[in-house]
Amino acid sequence: MKTSLENKAIDLFSYLFMAIFSIFCIVPFILLISSSLSDEKAVQATGFVLFPKEFSLFAYKVIFQDNAIFNAYKTTIIFTVLGTVLCLILTSAMAYALSVKTFTHRNKIAFFVYFTMLFNGGLIPSYLLIAKYLGLRDNILVYILPVLINPFNMFLLRNFFKQIPDSLAESAKIDGANDIYILYKIILPLAKPALATIGLFYGLGFWNEWFTATLYIDNKDLYSLQYLIMKVLREVDFMNQMNEMQGVMANYVVPTNTARMATAVVTVGPIIFVYPFIQKYFVKGLVVGAVKG
């Protein structure tokens, strides 16, 4: 009797807790979408809403009048795709070399990488290097070059490579294959789950990038999507500039609030769409990482 009551209590708590926590996680998204689909005047009167009030697509019309979103999309897609590919190539190359047991100086090089996780020069020296000495200001490469290899990802991948039996590489070596051939033809195809996970980490890192733009980008055409959100939220002038395209009309209410939400919806869209497909990879990859430590 007691156990069945206890069972029920645990079940009730578990389901209730997850239901509430899920609602807590999802409400901001609903708020965002509903508000973006509402009429500006209605929002001004009653505040942001959970259900669209006086349904209107005007906010979307306004933000697509301006090129800002299209440019930001273009820029973000370019550096996300290019960056992720480059990151994966360089990270896997280094991780593989460091996983080969016969490689004489691998521990020294590994420590050389590890040290950068312990100590860094800080924001200003990096800023001076990138902006002044490398001249990467207002260059799309500034999104990619400074983050090519994440030490943590590199070690994660190295540990994964270490698990692959040496005999595979050795037999290929006897057949005369060199290390680069072995990496791309034998090791990488075996490491697809790990590569997918790390690729997604890199990809999301690029997609969500805004800080680099704050420091190094002045050219409007090179804004990243997330930086655009910052601008739209913080700088009323910026929003008004986008609105100027609309021209001056009688009864025209500048849809500042709803347009902000619409901009956010437009940038978050792709993540929501790919999320169901990538989620299982993330969970799997993290489990691999967790077991490896």
Next chain:
Amino acid sequence: MNVALSNNKADSVVIKKKKKTFFSEIKQNFYLYLLVFPGVLFFVIFKYLPMVGIIVAFQDFNIMKGLFKSKFVGLKNFEYFFTSKDWLVVTWNTVYLNLLFLFTGLFFSILIALVLSEISSKYFKKVTQSVVILPNFISWTLVSMFVFALLSTDVGFINSVLKTLGIIQEGQEINFYSNPALWTGILVVLKIWKTAGFGSVIYLAAIAGIDQEIYEAAKIDGASRMQCITKITLPQLRTTAVLMTLFGIGNIFDGDLGMIYAIVGDNPNLYETTDVIDTYVFRMLRQMNDFSMTTAIGLYQALVGFVIVYITNYFAKKYDSDSAIF
């Protein structure tokens, strides 16, 4: 001819016994060096070269004169920072917020993992898990948009709900953006919102790894479900929890610039409770253009951080030898 050959052989044996020369080493592992070279170059340029730039902290840096011609001023920049009251505020906020993030995150991640592992409906489990992990993939700038939608004084959702419920009247709206006392809590809630679900994955993996026979044996001995949770599951999660805590403490000196700057921005009303070392440095750079002082503060942070990471990693290694990264 024969003699010559054997001589050569003897020579090569001698060479092998001696330390390998630089060139023979390169030749032997040529392709591996080729693979590792771009990575090493990357770390030299983007991680080690900035370390040279630390000398800026000891200079009165002038961007026109550059790194090697600016005037050397010794520890003056540090003196200035440590005699201002700012350093205590930002250091305290950094450590305090990180500790709050760490322990609330630990609590909710473990709770979510426990609760999920108790749920028998596969469908419910899958859907709710997907939903609670989702916020992890959203950028902090987007979160700042949510924050605006929720907390804004005139159009914010929370104020309008409070008004609808009659708790506050028109004109009594809570002005979140000018009330620093509320922000420690707000930041903690946001951090939980964004990371707790994803953080639970690691504990779920640990739970999945527990030997089922232990539970079966316990059930035969008459253990209740609650006893299974408190006496088996929770103790089994201890290693993971201790390690996550140690790693968290290792990073305790790193303020979350991406989060806090995206959400709070340059709102001086809220500095009192939200300004961390990283946001402080970033603001000094942009508003004062004071390269030397900001580098000095960055160096202070990097050095203390280094010591903390080193110590926690030492303990992590001692606690569980497989878990240290290196």
